[in-house]
Amino acid sequence: MKFNSLLLSIMLASGAVSAAPASSDWVKSAADAVEREVIDLRHHIHQHPELGNQEVKTAALVAEHLRELGIQVRTGVAKTGVIGVLEGGRPGPTIALRADMDALPVEEQTGLPFASKARGTYLGKEVPVMHACGHDAHTAMLLGAAKVLAANKDRIAGTVVFLFQPAEEGAADIDFFDQTQIYGARHMIKDGALDQPKVEAIFGIHVMAQMPSGEVRYKPGAALNSADGFRVTVTGKQTHGSMPWTGADPIVASAQIVNGLQTLVSRRVDLREGMGVVSVGTIQGGSAGNIIPETVSMTGTIRSNSPGIRDSIHSHLPPLVEGIAEANATKAKVELANYAPVTMNDPALTAAMLPALEKAADGKVGQLSSPSAGSEDFSYYAQKVPGLFVFLGATPAGVEMSKAANNHSPFFAVDDATLKTGVRAHVEFVLRYPQVAEQLAAARNKS
The missing domain is CATH 3.30.70.360 (Alpha-Beta Plaits)
Incomplete structure:
Protein backbone atom coordinates (compact mmCIF):
# COMPACT_ATOMS: atom_id res chain seq x y z
CA MET A 1 0.00 0.00 0.00
CA LYS A 2 1.18 3.51 -0.77
CA PHE A 3 1.23 6.59 1.43
CA ASN A 4 0.68 10.05 0.04
CA SER A 5 3.01 12.92 0.95
CA LEU A 6 0.34 14.72 2.99
CA LEU A 7 -0.12 11.72 5.26
CA LEU A 8 3.63 11.43 5.76
CA SER A 9 3.88 15.12 6.63
CA ILE A 10 1.08 14.82 9.17
CA MET A 11 2.67 11.74 10.76
CA LEU A 12 6.07 13.37 11.09
CA ALA A 13 4.77 16.74 12.26
CA SER A 14 2.46 15.26 14.89
CA GLY A 15 5.08 12.94 16.30
CA ALA A 16 3.17 9.83 15.18
CA VAL A 17 6.56 8.74 13.92
CA SER A 18 9.16 9.57 16.55
CA ALA A 19 11.61 12.23 15.41
CA ALA A 20 14.56 10.58 17.15
CA PRO A 21 15.21 7.01 18.28
CA ALA A 22 16.17 6.04 21.79
CA SER A 23 19.86 6.31 22.44
CA SER A 24 21.90 3.73 20.54
CA ASP A 25 25.32 5.34 20.95
CA TRP A 26 26.70 1.95 21.93
CA VAL A 27 26.16 0.73 18.36
CA LYS A 28 29.12 2.70 16.99
CA SER A 29 31.58 1.20 19.48
CA ALA A 30 30.11 -2.27 18.96
CA ALA A 31 30.52 -1.95 15.18
CA ASP A 32 34.08 -0.73 15.64
CA ALA A 33 34.79 -3.78 17.80
CA VAL A 34 33.73 -6.24 15.08
CA GLU A 35 35.18 -4.26 12.15
CA ARG A 36 38.36 -6.31 11.78
CA GLU A 37 36.41 -9.57 11.83
CA VAL A 38 33.95 -8.24 9.24
CA ILE A 39 36.80 -7.17 6.96
CA ASP A 40 38.48 -10.57 7.29
CA LEU A 41 35.20 -12.32 6.53
CA ARG A 42 34.66 -10.18 3.48
CA HIS A 43 38.18 -10.89 2.19
CA HIS A 44 37.70 -14.63 2.66
CA ILE A 45 34.33 -14.65 0.91
CA HIS A 46 35.73 -12.45 -1.86
CA GLN A 47 38.61 -14.84 -2.45
CA HIS A 48 36.26 -17.84 -2.59
CA PRO A 49 33.24 -16.68 -4.63
CA GLU A 50 30.47 -19.00 -5.77
CA LEU A 51 27.84 -18.60 -8.48
CA GLY A 52 24.08 -18.55 -7.90
CA ASN A 53 22.66 -21.77 -6.41
CA GLN A 54 26.23 -22.99 -5.88
CA GLU A 55 27.01 -21.03 -2.69
CA VAL A 56 27.69 -24.21 -0.72
CA LYS A 57 30.87 -23.12 1.08
CA THR A 58 29.60 -19.59 1.64
CA ALA A 59 26.37 -20.93 3.13
CA ALA A 60 28.31 -23.29 5.39
CA LEU A 61 30.46 -20.41 6.63
CA VAL A 62 27.37 -18.29 7.31
CA ALA A 63 25.57 -21.09 9.15
CA GLU A 64 28.64 -21.84 11.28
CA HIS A 65 29.02 -18.23 12.35
CA LEU A 66 25.32 -17.87 13.18
CA ARG A 67 25.33 -21.05 15.27
CA GLU A 68 28.38 -19.85 17.19
CA LEU A 69 26.35 -16.75 18.09
CA GLY A 70 23.50 -18.86 19.47
CA ILE A 71 21.19 -17.92 16.61
CA GLN A 72 18.64 -20.46 15.38
CA VAL A 73 19.72 -21.62 11.92
CA ARG A 74 17.87 -23.13 8.99
CA THR A 75 19.86 -24.24 5.94
CA GLY A 76 18.97 -25.49 2.48
CA VAL A 77 16.46 -22.69 1.96
CA ALA A 78 15.98 -21.96 -1.75
CA LYS A 79 18.67 -24.60 -2.32
CA THR A 80 21.69 -22.88 -0.74
CA GLY A 81 20.15 -20.10 1.34
CA VAL A 82 20.48 -19.70 5.10
CA ILE A 83 18.01 -18.21 7.57
CA GLY A 84 18.91 -17.19 11.11
CA VAL A 85 16.40 -16.24 13.79
CA LEU A 86 17.33 -14.20 16.87
CA GLU A 87 14.73 -13.56 19.56
CA GLY A 88 15.21 -10.33 21.46
CA GLY A 89 15.01 -9.89 25.19
CA ARG A 90 11.69 -8.06 25.00
CA PRO A 91 8.48 -8.69 23.02
CA GLY A 92 8.03 -6.81 19.79
CA PRO A 93 7.68 -7.05 16.01
CA THR A 94 9.54 -9.40 13.67
CA ILE A 95 11.68 -7.85 10.95
CA ALA A 96 14.05 -9.29 8.37
CA LEU A 97 17.53 -8.19 7.31
CA ARG A 98 18.61 -9.53 3.93
CA ALA A 99 21.99 -10.10 2.28
CA ASP A 100 22.77 -11.88 -1.00
CA MET A 101 25.68 -14.32 -1.27
CA ASP A 102 26.25 -15.10 -4.96
CA ALA A 103 29.01 -13.94 -7.29
CA LEU A 104 29.24 -13.32 -11.04
CA PRO A 105 30.91 -15.07 -14.01
CA VAL A 106 33.57 -12.35 -14.26
CA GLU A 107 37.37 -12.67 -14.31
CA GLU A 108 38.76 -10.41 -11.60
CA GLN A 109 41.38 -7.83 -12.56
CA THR A 110 41.61 -5.75 -9.38
CA GLY A 111 45.07 -6.97 -8.41
CA LEU A 112 43.99 -7.16 -4.77
CA PRO A 113 45.97 -9.54 -2.52
CA PHE A 114 42.72 -11.40 -1.86
CA ALA A 115 41.53 -11.35 -5.49
CA SER A 116 39.53 -14.31 -6.71
CA LYS A 117 41.12 -17.01 -8.82
CA ALA A 118 38.06 -19.21 -8.57
CA ARG A 119 36.39 -21.06 -11.39
CA GLY A 120 32.82 -22.22 -11.55
CA THR A 121 30.28 -23.84 -13.82
CA TYR A 122 27.68 -21.65 -15.48
CA LEU A 123 25.05 -23.52 -17.53
CA GLY A 124 27.51 -26.33 -18.11
CA LYS A 125 30.49 -24.15 -19.06
CA GLU A 126 33.54 -23.43 -16.93
CA VAL A 127 33.86 -19.72 -16.17
CA PRO A 128 35.88 -17.42 -13.92
CA VAL A 129 34.02 -16.23 -10.82
CA MET A 130 34.24 -12.90 -8.99
CA HIS A 131 32.33 -10.94 -6.38
CA ALA A 132 31.93 -8.06 -8.82
CA CYS A 133 28.78 -6.63 -7.23
CA GLY A 134 29.68 -6.54 -3.55
CA HIS A 135 27.70 -9.49 -2.28
CA ASP A 136 30.78 -10.51 -0.28
CA ALA A 137 30.44 -7.19 1.55
CA HIS A 138 26.70 -7.68 2.05
CA THR A 139 27.23 -11.11 3.61
CA ALA A 140 30.07 -9.95 5.85
CA MET A 141 28.17 -6.85 7.01
CA LEU A 142 25.09 -8.86 7.96
CA LEU A 143 27.22 -11.40 9.82
CA GLY A 144 28.82 -8.51 11.69
CA ALA A 145 25.40 -7.11 12.55
CA ALA A 146 24.29 -10.55 13.72
CA LYS A 147 27.25 -10.68 16.11
CA VAL A 148 26.47 -7.23 17.52
CA LEU A 149 22.77 -8.01 17.91
CA ALA A 150 23.32 -11.45 19.45
CA ALA A 151 25.65 -9.92 22.05
CA ASN A 152 23.03 -7.28 22.85
CA LYS A 153 19.78 -9.19 22.47
CA ASP A 154 18.47 -7.80 25.76
CA ARG A 155 18.33 -4.42 24.01
CA ILE A 156 16.16 -5.85 21.19
CA ALA A 157 12.38 -5.67 21.20
CA GLY A 158 11.05 -8.41 18.96
CA THR A 159 12.65 -10.91 16.62
CA VAL A 160 15.25 -10.51 13.90
CA VAL A 161 15.29 -12.80 10.86
CA PHE A 162 18.59 -12.88 8.97
CA LEU A 163 18.09 -13.83 5.31
CA PHE A 164 21.22 -14.94 3.47
CA GLN A 165 19.94 -15.38 -0.06
CA PRO A 166 21.43 -17.26 -3.02
CA ALA A 167 21.13 -16.47 -6.71
CA GLU A 168 20.27 -12.77 -6.70
CA GLU A 169 22.21 -12.40 -9.95
CA GLY A 170 20.60 -15.50 -11.40
CA ALA A 171 21.03 -19.23 -11.01
CA ALA A 172 24.07 -20.83 -12.60
CA ASP A 173 22.13 -24.05 -13.09
CA ILE A 174 18.91 -22.62 -14.58
CA ASP A 175 18.44 -21.12 -18.04
CA PHE A 176 17.31 -17.52 -17.60
CA PHE A 177 14.45 -18.14 -20.03
CA ASP A 178 13.20 -21.26 -18.25
CA GLN A 179 10.19 -19.73 -16.52
CA THR A 180 9.12 -23.05 -15.00
CA GLN A 181 11.74 -22.72 -12.26
CA ILE A 182 12.31 -20.04 -9.63
CA TYR A 183 15.43 -18.98 -7.76
CA GLY A 184 16.73 -16.24 -5.52
CA ALA A 185 14.20 -14.14 -3.61
CA ARG A 186 11.18 -15.86 -5.15
CA HIS A 187 12.47 -19.25 -4.02
CA MET A 188 13.27 -17.89 -0.54
CA ILE A 189 9.71 -16.61 -0.24
CA LYS A 190 8.31 -19.93 -1.46
CA ASP A 191 10.37 -21.71 1.19
CA GLY A 192 8.89 -19.56 3.95
CA ALA A 193 11.53 -16.87 4.41
CA LEU A 194 8.87 -14.31 5.36
CA ASP A 195 6.54 -16.71 7.17
CA GLN A 196 8.64 -18.72 9.64
CA PRO A 197 8.34 -16.54 11.72
CA LYS A 198 5.97 -14.01 10.15
CA VAL A 199 7.92 -10.94 9.04
CA GLU A 200 6.27 -7.51 8.99
CA ALA A 201 9.06 -5.41 7.45
CA ILE A 202 12.30 -6.08 5.59
CA PHE A 203 15.53 -4.13 5.07
CA GLY A 204 18.42 -4.46 2.64
CA ILE A 205 21.68 -2.66 1.85
CA HIS A 206 23.67 -2.60 -1.40
CA VAL A 207 27.21 -1.29 -1.79
CA MET A 208 27.64 1.01 -4.77
CA ALA A 209 30.60 2.24 -6.78
CA GLN A 210 30.91 5.92 -7.67
CA MET A 211 29.47 6.83 -4.27
CA PRO A 212 31.71 7.97 -1.39
CA SER A 213 32.58 5.31 1.16
CA GLY A 214 30.48 5.46 4.30
CA GLU A 215 27.70 7.56 2.76
CA VAL A 216 24.13 6.30 2.44
CA ARG A 217 21.55 7.09 -0.24
CA TYR A 218 17.87 6.25 -0.21
CA LYS A 219 14.74 6.89 -2.27
CA PRO A 220 11.09 6.54 -1.26
CA GLY A 221 8.88 4.74 -3.76
CA ALA A 222 10.58 3.38 -6.88
CA ALA A 223 14.22 2.82 -5.89
CA LEU A 224 15.47 0.46 -8.60
CA ASN A 225 14.25 -0.35 -12.09
CA SER A 226 12.59 -3.56 -13.11
CA ALA A 227 14.62 -5.99 -15.21
CA PRO A 341 9.80 -5.96 -10.72
CA VAL A 342 10.45 -2.34 -9.80
CA THR A 343 11.89 -2.23 -6.27
CA MET A 344 9.45 -0.10 -4.27
CA ASN A 345 10.53 1.37 -0.95
CA ASP A 346 7.55 1.87 1.33
CA PRO A 347 7.37 5.69 1.68
CA ALA A 348 6.16 5.72 5.29
CA LEU A 349 8.72 3.14 6.37
CA THR A 350 11.44 5.10 4.59
CA ALA A 351 10.51 8.32 6.37
CA ALA A 352 10.28 6.59 9.73
CA MET A 353 13.71 4.97 9.38
CA LEU A 354 15.65 8.08 8.36
CA PRO A 355 16.86 8.66 11.94
CA ALA A 356 18.37 5.15 11.88
CA LEU A 357 20.25 5.94 8.67
CA GLU A 358 21.43 9.28 10.04
CA LYS A 359 22.87 7.58 13.12
CA ALA A 360 24.47 4.77 11.14
CA ALA A 361 26.20 7.06 8.64
CA ASP A 362 26.98 9.93 11.03
CA GLY A 363 24.66 12.21 9.09
CA LYS A 364 26.13 11.41 5.66
CA VAL A 365 22.74 10.53 4.17
CA GLY A 366 21.13 11.80 0.99
CA GLN A 367 17.99 11.21 -1.05
CA LEU A 368 18.28 10.10 -4.68
CA SER A 369 16.31 12.15 -7.19
CA SER A 370 15.60 9.17 -9.43
CA PRO A 371 15.68 5.37 -9.18
CA SER A 372 18.90 3.46 -9.71
CA ALA A 373 19.19 2.07 -13.23
CA GLY A 374 20.07 -1.29 -11.73
CA SER A 375 17.65 -3.94 -10.58
CA GLU A 376 17.25 -6.20 -7.56
CA ASP A 377 15.10 -9.18 -6.70
CA PHE A 378 14.68 -7.66 -3.23
CA SER A 379 11.62 -6.26 -5.01
CA TYR A 380 9.79 -9.56 -4.46
CA TYR A 381 10.13 -9.27 -0.69
CA ALA A 382 8.91 -5.67 -0.85
CA GLN A 383 5.80 -6.84 -2.69
CA LYS A 384 4.93 -9.04 0.30
CA VAL A 385 5.81 -6.76 3.23
CA PRO A 386 6.87 -3.11 3.56
CA GLY A 387 10.52 -2.83 2.59
CA LEU A 388 13.41 -0.40 2.59
CA PHE A 389 16.44 -0.92 0.36
CA VAL A 390 19.29 1.59 0.64
CA PHE A 391 22.64 2.18 -1.05
CA LEU A 392 26.01 2.36 0.72
CA GLY A 393 28.96 4.10 -0.90
CA ALA A 394 31.95 1.86 -1.61
CA THR A 395 34.48 4.17 -3.31
CA PRO A 396 37.27 5.45 -1.03
CA ALA A 397 38.26 9.06 -0.55
CA GLY A 398 40.83 10.26 -3.04
CA VAL A 399 39.28 8.39 -5.96
CA GLU A 400 37.39 10.43 -8.55
CA MET A 401 33.85 9.10 -8.27
CA SER A 402 33.08 9.17 -11.99
CA LYS A 403 36.20 7.12 -12.76
CA ALA A 404 35.69 4.42 -10.13
CA ALA A 405 35.07 0.96 -11.61
CA ASN A 406 31.35 0.29 -11.53
CA ASN A 407 29.50 -2.69 -10.12
CA HIS A 408 29.90 -5.76 -12.38
CA SER A 409 33.27 -4.50 -13.66
CA PRO A 410 36.30 -6.83 -13.33
CA PHE A 411 37.97 -3.88 -11.57
CA PHE A 412 35.15 -3.28 -9.06
CA ALA A 413 36.47 -3.01 -5.50
CA VAL A 414 34.74 -2.23 -2.21
CA ASP A 415 36.44 0.04 0.30
CA ASP A 416 36.74 -1.93 3.55
CA ALA A 417 36.16 1.25 5.55
CA THR A 418 32.51 1.33 4.49
CA LEU A 419 31.65 -2.05 6.00
CA LYS A 420 31.16 -0.84 9.57
CA THR A 421 28.59 1.68 8.34
CA GLY A 422 26.63 -1.21 6.87
CA VAL A 423 26.87 -3.09 10.17
CA ARG A 424 25.61 -0.04 12.04
CA ALA A 425 22.72 0.47 9.60
CA HIS A 426 21.47 -3.10 10.06
CA VAL A 427 21.62 -2.76 13.84
CA GLU A 428 19.93 0.65 13.83
CA PHE A 429 17.09 -0.75 11.69
CA VAL A 430 16.48 -3.36 14.38
CA LEU A 431 16.52 -0.81 17.20
CA ARG A 432 14.43 1.80 15.42
CA TYR A 433 11.61 -0.26 13.93
CA PRO A 434 9.85 -1.35 17.16
CA GLN A 435 9.50 2.33 18.14
CA VAL A 436 7.48 3.14 15.03
CA ALA A 437 5.83 -0.18 14.18
CA GLU A 438 2.47 0.50 15.80
CA GLN A 439 2.17 3.98 14.31
CA LEU A 440 3.07 2.69 10.84
CA ALA A 441 0.52 -0.11 11.10
CA ALA A 442 -2.20 2.26 12.26
CA ALA A 443 -1.52 4.72 9.45
CA ARG A 444 -1.42 1.90 6.91
CA ASN A 445 -4.80 0.62 8.06
CA LYS A 446 -6.29 4.09 7.57
CA SER A 447 -4.92 4.54 4.05
Missing part, protein backbone atom coordinates in the same frame (compact mmCIF):
# COMPACT_ATOMS: atom_id res chain seq x y z
CA ASP A 228 13.40 -8.59 -17.66
CA GLY A 229 14.85 -10.37 -20.66
CA PHE A 230 13.69 -11.41 -24.08
CA ARG A 231 14.92 -13.94 -26.59
CA VAL A 232 13.76 -13.89 -30.20
CA THR A 233 14.40 -16.65 -32.72
CA VAL A 234 13.60 -15.71 -36.32
CA THR A 235 13.22 -18.63 -38.73
CA GLY A 236 13.30 -18.19 -42.49
CA LYS A 237 14.40 -20.37 -45.39
CA GLN A 238 18.08 -20.87 -46.08
CA THR A 239 19.30 -20.17 -49.59
CA HIS A 240 22.26 -18.92 -51.61
CA GLY A 241 23.13 -15.28 -51.05
CA SER A 242 23.00 -14.67 -54.81
CA MET A 243 19.34 -15.77 -55.01
CA PRO A 244 17.51 -14.28 -52.02
CA TRP A 245 14.14 -14.57 -53.78
CA THR A 246 14.35 -18.35 -53.41
CA GLY A 247 14.42 -18.17 -49.62
CA ALA A 248 13.16 -16.11 -46.69
CA ASP A 249 15.80 -13.89 -45.10
CA PRO A 250 15.81 -13.92 -41.26
CA ILE A 251 18.70 -11.42 -41.17
CA VAL A 252 16.69 -8.70 -42.92
CA ALA A 253 13.71 -9.51 -40.71
CA SER A 254 15.92 -9.35 -37.60
CA ALA A 255 17.33 -5.97 -38.62
CA GLN A 256 13.81 -4.60 -38.91
CA ILE A 257 12.89 -6.15 -35.56
CA VAL A 258 15.83 -4.41 -33.84
CA ASN A 259 14.69 -1.07 -35.24
CA GLY A 260 11.05 -1.80 -34.51
CA LEU A 261 11.77 -2.58 -30.86
CA GLN A 262 12.93 1.00 -30.37
CA THR A 263 9.44 2.23 -31.23
CA LEU A 264 7.98 0.32 -28.29
CA VAL A 265 9.11 3.01 -25.88
CA SER A 266 8.94 6.02 -28.17
CA ARG A 267 5.51 5.29 -29.69
CA ARG A 268 3.64 2.66 -27.66
CA VAL A 269 4.36 3.59 -24.03
CA ASP A 270 2.85 6.42 -21.98
CA LEU A 271 6.07 8.12 -20.86
CA ARG A 272 4.16 10.31 -18.43
CA GLU A 273 4.25 7.29 -16.12
CA GLY A 274 8.04 6.97 -16.12
CA MET A 275 10.77 5.55 -18.32
CA GLY A 276 11.44 2.36 -20.23
CA VAL A 277 14.39 0.90 -22.11
CA VAL A 278 14.50 -1.97 -24.60
CA SER A 279 18.01 -2.97 -25.66
CA VAL A 280 19.22 -5.80 -27.88
CA GLY A 281 22.49 -7.17 -26.53
CA THR A 282 23.28 -10.16 -28.75
CA ILE A 283 22.53 -11.21 -32.32
CA GLN A 284 23.67 -14.54 -33.71
CA GLY A 285 23.08 -15.97 -37.16
CA GLY A 286 24.74 -17.23 -40.29
CA SER A 287 27.90 -19.17 -41.05
CA ALA A 288 29.19 -17.65 -44.30
CA GLY A 289 28.88 -14.37 -46.17
CA ASN A 290 27.27 -15.94 -49.22
CA ILE A 291 24.59 -17.95 -47.40
CA ILE A 292 21.28 -16.59 -46.18
CA PRO A 293 20.79 -18.60 -42.97
CA GLU A 294 17.81 -20.51 -41.70
CA THR A 295 17.67 -18.80 -38.31
CA VAL A 296 18.81 -15.73 -36.42
CA SER A 297 18.54 -15.35 -32.65
CA MET A 298 18.81 -12.28 -30.47
CA THR A 299 18.57 -11.53 -26.78
CA GLY A 300 17.99 -8.30 -24.93
CA THR A 301 16.87 -6.58 -21.77
CA ILE A 302 13.80 -4.59 -20.72
CA ARG A 303 14.11 -1.98 -17.96
CA SER A 304 11.60 0.42 -16.43
CA ASN A 305 10.94 2.41 -13.27
CA SER A 306 7.18 2.04 -13.68
CA PRO A 307 5.18 -1.17 -13.19
CA GLY A 308 2.67 0.09 -15.76
CA ILE A 309 5.30 0.74 -18.41
CA ARG A 310 6.87 -2.64 -17.70
CA ASP A 311 3.52 -4.35 -18.29
CA SER A 312 2.91 -2.30 -21.44
CA ILE A 313 6.24 -3.30 -22.98
CA HIS A 314 5.61 -6.94 -22.10
CA SER A 315 2.22 -6.91 -23.81
CA HIS A 316 3.30 -5.04 -26.95
CA LEU A 317 6.67 -6.69 -27.65
CA PRO A 318 5.55 -10.16 -28.85
CA PRO A 319 2.94 -9.02 -31.42
CA LEU A 320 5.30 -6.34 -32.74
CA VAL A 321 8.12 -8.84 -33.28
CA GLU A 322 5.84 -11.50 -34.73
CA GLY A 323 4.22 -9.00 -37.09
CA ILE A 324 7.54 -7.77 -38.47
CA ALA A 325 8.70 -11.34 -38.97
CA GLU A 326 5.50 -12.27 -40.79
CA ALA A 327 5.82 -9.23 -43.06
CA ASN A 328 9.19 -10.64 -44.15
CA ALA A 329 7.83 -14.16 -44.81
CA THR A 330 9.57 -15.47 -41.69
CA LYS A 331 8.38 -16.62 -38.28
CA ALA A 332 9.47 -15.37 -34.87
CA LYS A 333 9.43 -17.17 -31.54
CA VAL A 334 9.42 -14.73 -28.62
CA GLU A 335 10.41 -15.72 -25.08
CA LEU A 336 10.08 -13.31 -22.15
CA ALA A 337 11.88 -13.88 -18.85
CA ASN A 338 10.77 -12.02 -15.74
CA TYR A 339 13.70 -11.23 -13.45
CA ALA A 340 12.61 -8.50 -11.06
